[in-house]
Amino acid sequence: MTYRSGRHFLQIPGPTNVPDRILRAIDMPTMDHRGPEFGKMGLEILAGLREVFQTRQPVVIYPASGTGAWEAALVNTLSPGDRVLMFETGQFATLWSKMAGRLGLKVEIVPTDWRRGVDPVLVEAKLKEDREHAIRAVCVVHNETSTGVTSRIAAIRAAIDAAGHPALYMVDTISSLASIDYRHDEWGVDVTVAGSQKGLMLPPGLSFNGVGEKALAASKSAKLPKSYWGWEEIVAANKNGFFPYTPATNLLYGLREALAMLREEGLQNVFARHARHAEATRRAVRAWGLEIVCAVPAEYSNSLTAILMPQGHDADALRKIILEAYDMSLGTGLGKLAGKIFRIGHLGDFNDLALAGTLAGVEMGLSLAGVPHQKGGVQAAMDYLGECARSGDARKAA
Numbered sequence: 001m002t003y004r005s006g007r008h009f010l011q012i013p014g015p016t017n018v019p020d021r022i023l024r025a026i027d028m029p030t031m032d033h034r035g036p037e038f039g040k041m042g043l044e045i046l047a048g049l050r051e052v053f054q055t056r057q058p059v060v061i062y063p064a065s066g067t068g069a070w071e072a073a074l075v076n077t078l079s080p081g082d083r084v085l086m087f088e089t090g091q092f093a094t095l096w097s098k099m100a101g102r103l104g105l106k107v108e109i110v111p112t113d114w115r116r117g118v119d120p121v122l123v124e125a126k127l128k129e130d131r132e133h134a135i136r137a138v139c140v141v142h143n144e145t146s147t148g149v150t151s152r153i154a155a156i157r158a159a160i161d162a163a164g165h166p167a168l169y170m171v172d173t174i175s176s177l178a179s180i181d182y183r184h185d186e187w188g189v190d191v192t193v194a195g196s197q198k199g200l201m202l203p204p205g206l207s208f209n210g211v212g213e214k215a216l217a218a219s220k221s222a223k224l225p226k227s228y229w230g231w232e233e234i235v236a237a238n239k240n241g242f243f244p245y246t247p248a249t250n251l252l253y254g255l256r257e258a259l260a261m262l263r264e265e266g267l268q269n270v271f272a273r274h275a276r277h278a279e280a281t282r283r284a285v286r287a288w289g290l291e292i293v294c295a296v297p298a299e300y301s302n303s304l305t306a307i308l309m310p311q312g313h314d315a316d317a318l319r320k321i322i323l324e325a326y327d328m329s330l331g332t333g334l335g336k337l338a339g340k341i342f343r344i345g346h347l348g349d350f351n352d353l354a355l356a357g358t359l360a361g362v363e364m365g366l367s368l369a370g371v372p373h374q375k376g377g378v379q380a381a382m383d384y385l386g387e388c389a390r391s392g393d394a395r396k397a398a
């Protein structure tokens with residue numbers, strides 16, 4: 001390897017850039033996870049997490065990637081053969097549904113064109129059809145990281161209620177938590193799934209279940225086999241800030257720091273910053289004359305923007321050129337979008353100049369790769385960022 005000067009731009013939609021404050025916090029001697037100091041830290045972290053999940057209910061931490069938290073949500077609450085309603089909004093929703101099938105659940109997956117979120121009207125209709133209440137859970141990915149599309153979590157809750165259906169509501173917030181407004185309690189979510197490596201600005205390795213009362217009650221009688229993932233023992237040990245097994249102590253140091261940073265900035269300001277960067281990015285994409293994957297403006301993601309390549313041009317060839325020439329990683333197209341799209345991550349520890357640099361790398365890359373486009377994307381983004389700064393509004397109305 002030859003040394004490349006300057007910092008790598010890690011603009012994939014997670015893992016995100018880990019701020020120095022968090023790296024420094026992790027770089028501390030590992031402490032006794034049964035000692036008094038740990039218990040204090042554990043309680044502080046669990047309280048801070050509840051603020052970010054916007055909940056008063058328990059949040060369970062696993063030393064696992066997000067996939068582990070998906071599994072935990074299902075095995076804690078459901079029994080073999082239970083019906084679950086899922087929506088194929090993209091690659092991550094597809095993977096979650098495949099996991100559910102492998103665990104012995106009967107999955108009904110509603111297809112989409114991967115360019116829109118879950119339709120609340122359809123949720124209501126599907127649940128009304130289920131007169132016997134055989135569907136035990138509705139699972140939705142809040143921010144589909146493979147497409148840059150969000151689903152309207154509160155509206156889907158309202159649809160479940162309008163159908164008068166008792167199914168559990170489980171939401172994957174892996175690429176939305178601490179980036180896009182998300183309210184576990186107010187939106188009546190039973191299980192929230194989240195991960196460390198995106199809006200929380202940590203390295204990969206931790207994942208979470210926000211657990212509502214109804215889900216906790218369901219876990220008492222759920223029959224899918226569970227041991228390591230079981231909530232009961234963890235929630236009991238967490239009451240004093242401890243864990244029933246060896247926790248990922250140093251990642252927890254990082255999490256404590258991340259929670260402090262989010263509190264210092266203010267969660268609403270964090271959301272406004274993500275909204276500003278997303279809008280600036282979309283303005284750049286439109287100025288380039290390229291197409292955004294998300295077809296429904298109300299469902300645009302504030303964490304990432306997925307962009308369709310013009311016909312006959314390979315997204316991965318563009319990404320390779322940008323990596324080699326400008327030392328920037330962009331997200332690849334996943335599943336059926338492989339080669340057709342690239343994704344710009346604009347979540348986590350990020351600011352206006354980092355975004356301008358990111359978009360400059362894309363615009364220069366488009367030229368270098370000979371991808372047909374118009375110039376001026378970076379300028380359009382800068383104009384918007386300037387308007388926001390002048391008006392003092394972190395996110396000027398789009």
Ligand SMILES: Cc1ncc(COP(=O)(O)O)c(C=O)c1O
Nearest residue numbers: 065066067092143145174175195
């Ligand atoms: C929305 C979503 N769900 C689930 C996952 C899977 O998480 P992990 O790769 O951490 O296991 C990801 C990963 O990017 C994701 O973006």
